[in-house]
Amino acid sequence: ASTKPKVLLWVDTFNNSFHPEIAESALKVLQQAGFEVLLPKKSYCCGRPLYDFGFLDQAKRYLKTIIADLRSEIREGTPFVFLEPSCASVFRDELGNLFPHDLDALRLSKQCLMLSEFLIQRVPDFAWPQVAAQALVQGHCHHQSVLNFKDEQSALMKMGLDYEVMDSGCCGMAGSFGFSEKHYPIAKAAGERVLLQKVRAAKAETLIIADGFSCREQIRQESGRIAKHLAEILDR
Numbered sequence: 001a002s003t004k005p006k007v008l009l010w011v012d013t014f015n016n017s018f019h020p021e022i023a024e025s026a027l028k029v030l031q032q033a034g035f036e037v038l039l040p041k042k043s044y045c046c047g048r049p050l051y052d053f054g055f056l057d058q059a060k061r062y063l064k065t066i067i068a069d070l071r072s073e074i075r076e077g078t079p080f081v082f083l084e085p086s087c088a089s090v091f092r093d094e095l096g097n098l099f100p101h102d103l104d105a106l107r108l109s110k111q112c113l114m115l116s117e118f119l120i121q122r123v124p125d126f127a128w129p130q131v132a133a134q135a136l137v138q139g140h141c142h143h144q145s146v147l148n149f150k151d152e153q154s155a156l157m158k159m160g161l162d163y164e165v166m167d168s169g170c171c172g173m174a175g176s177f178g179f180s181e182k183h184y185p186i187a188k189a190a191g192e193r194v195l196l197q198k199v200r201a202a203k204a205e206t207l208i209i210a211d212g213f214s215c216r217e218q219i220r221q222e223s224g225r226i227a228k229h230l231a232e233i234l235d236r
Helices: 013-017 020-032 048-052 056-069 071-075 085-098 103-111 115-122 141-145 149-158 184-193 195-201 213-223 230-234
Strands: 006-009 036-038 080-082 112-114 134-138 162-165 207-210
Touching (some): 013 020, 020 115, 020 230, 056 071, 056 085, 071 103, 080 085, 080 115, 085 103, 085 112, 112 115, 115 149, 134 195, 149 162, 149 230, 184 195, 184 213, 195 213, 207 213, 207 230
Parallel strands (some): 006 036, 006 080, 080 112, 134 162, 134 207
């Protein structure tokens, strides 16, 4: 049996289906940091799409199934490392509200960390790669409001990046909001306020960094630039 400490990498639907290279980068980074990386035995959704559209009972049933399936990892105190802020916020912020008397739900909410949080808080001797580059950073709404974006900035600083966190607010895509035809003008206007102008004006060699799938899609579709996830920068 491995003597390495264990972490569970939550491979969310976005990265599993559209950007597996991000999950592969995160896997390599965590392995290089000295961890045995567990993956969920099947593909899970965090349940956010269900309750975003009002299906609260179905969302709660689904989350109960996840808690039951991963109970041994939860009770062992295994850290759950997330790549997608909107998924992490379900477990960190909303799980306790949905199941205030479920001890395993409350345990899980405390074991969930974004990749940057995990490395900053739990891996004090992590060998940060040095990246001599300029970067524009789009902070995902959930990451900035209910998670810990300061650790994301600390990670960028430790890599030596000359970075700017854009004062852009929401990218406009906001999950599935910007994919809806009736919402598209609002989504585009929100993106154009700061984000898209800054990205279009950036030099070709400037890195564009965004952990959120929605943010990366808005940037790709409206500017043609490809934004990178922190995991990919760490894996350069």
